[in-house]
Amino acid sequence: MLTQIPLGTHMYEAIHFAKKKKGWSDIKIDDAHGYPSNVDFGTFVGEKHFSVHAGDYRSILNLYFFVADVRIYFGFNENSELIDIRVRKEIDSL
Numbered sequence: 001m002l003t004q005i006p007l008g009t010h011m012y013e014a015i016h017f018a019k020k021k022k023g024w025s026d027i028k029i030d031d032a033h034g035y036p037s038n039v040d041f042g043t044f045v046g047e048k049h050f051s052v053h054a055g056d057y058r059s060i061l062n063l064y065f066f067v068a069d070v071r072i073y074f075g076f077n078e079n080s081e082l083i084d085i086r087v088r089k090e091i092d093s094l
Helices: 011-020
Strands: 025-030 048-058 066-076 082-093
Touching: 011 025, 011 048, 011 066
Parallel strands: none
Antiparallel strands: 025 048, 048 066, 066 082
């Protein structure tokens, strides 16, 4: 991911990339907050962020009973420069 959108990329350039990426949808932009940290509860990564749904799939390993959704979070500093990317996979049952 960082080869296509390197650290330091401006937020609007990253959003433009995400809008053009095939299969990505549901872009959510938050100019006021970073995204929640998964390491330090109650803290946030960055000063602003956006997230995008990168797709979903079912795996033969769980007999197709569960759907895995993939969402990517892009964190930016106060100058709108990319500082972190987090890929999150959530699995839901039918």
